[in-house]
Amino acid sequence: xxxxxxxxxxxxxxxxxxxxxxxxxxxxxxxxxxxxxxxxxxxxxxxxxxxxxxxxxxxxxxxxxxxxxxxxxxxxxxxxxxxxxxxxxxxxxxxxxxxxxxxxxxxxxxxxx
Amino acid sequence: xxxxxxxxxxxxxxxxxxxxxxxxxxxxxxxxxxxxxxxxxxxxxxxxxxxxxxxxxxxxxxxxxxxxxxxxxxxxxxxxxxxxxxxxxxxxxxxxxxxxxxxxxxxxx
Numbered sequence: 386x387x388x389x390x391x392x393x394x395x396x397x398x399x400x401x402x403x404x405x406x407x408x409x410x411x412x413x414x415x416x417x418x419x420x421x422x423x424x425x426x427x428x429x430x431x432x433x434x435x436x437x438x439x440x441x442x443x444x445x446x447x448x449x450x451x452x453x454x455x456x457x458x459x460x461x462x463x464x465x466x467x468x469x470x471x472x473x474x475x476x477x478x479x480x481x482x483x484x485x486x487x488x489x490x491x492x493x494x495x496x497x498x
Numbered sequence: 499x500x501x502x503x504x505x506x507x508x509x510x511x512x513x514x515x516x517x518x519x520x521x522x523x524x525x526x527x528x529x530x531x532x533x534x535x536x537x538x539x540x541x542x543x544x545x546x547x548x549x550x551x552x553x554x555x556x557x558x559x560x561x562x563x564x565x566x567x568x569x570x571x572x573x574x575x576x577x578x579x580x581x582x583x584x585x586x587x588x589x590x591x592x593x594x595x596x597x598x599x600x601x602x603x604x605x606x607x
């Protein structure tokens with residue numbers, strides 16, 4: 386693994402189904418983030434984690450949950466998917482300094498029908 | 499509220515220079531980032547400014563004026579591969595990034 390990986394790359398999901406998007410980083414970064422990106426809108430923060438064992442809500446957390454059991458993994462779960470959750474989801478991680486850049490995974494394209 | 503404004507789309511010619519502006523209003527300021535995002539790909543880091551002035555990095559430069567809530571990204575000697583979206587993001591008082599919607603840059607030969 387080099388950097389951040391996400392799985393799956395893309396997924397089509399029926400409304401009402403449960404789905405977990407996976408994110409793994411090997412840079413030993415403390416902070417990790419989940420964003421969604423929709424046409425015409427900036428990246429919007431869903432949830433974040435400043436360190437293993439802690440999580441926080443971002444701008445658009447409703448309908449999503451996260452966990453951070455260890456440093457490397459930060460899964461995002463949609464408990465009951467709805468069509469408005471159709472989006473591209475990016476996971477990112479960052480070192481501890483404020484000037485540290487966020488590194489992004491390749492993204493997961495999710496379609497909820 | 500927090501707000502980042504940048505033009506939706508710009509067009510420029512190969513070999514020319516283009517300036518992409520970004521204005522912001524945020525609760526606190528801990529730095530401004532520029533990212534590049536090619537279609538269908540993840541954003542990648544270009545530059546970081548926390549003090550006023552110009553930061554130069556090869557063909558790309560970024561400028562910041564904190565008093566005006568303003569930044570620009572300057573791209574010189576444009577190449578076709580520079581066709582991408584350019585995202586402006588400000589780190590607020592909670593050390594979270596607030597993102598602009600991005601500027602789609604189209605390079606014409």
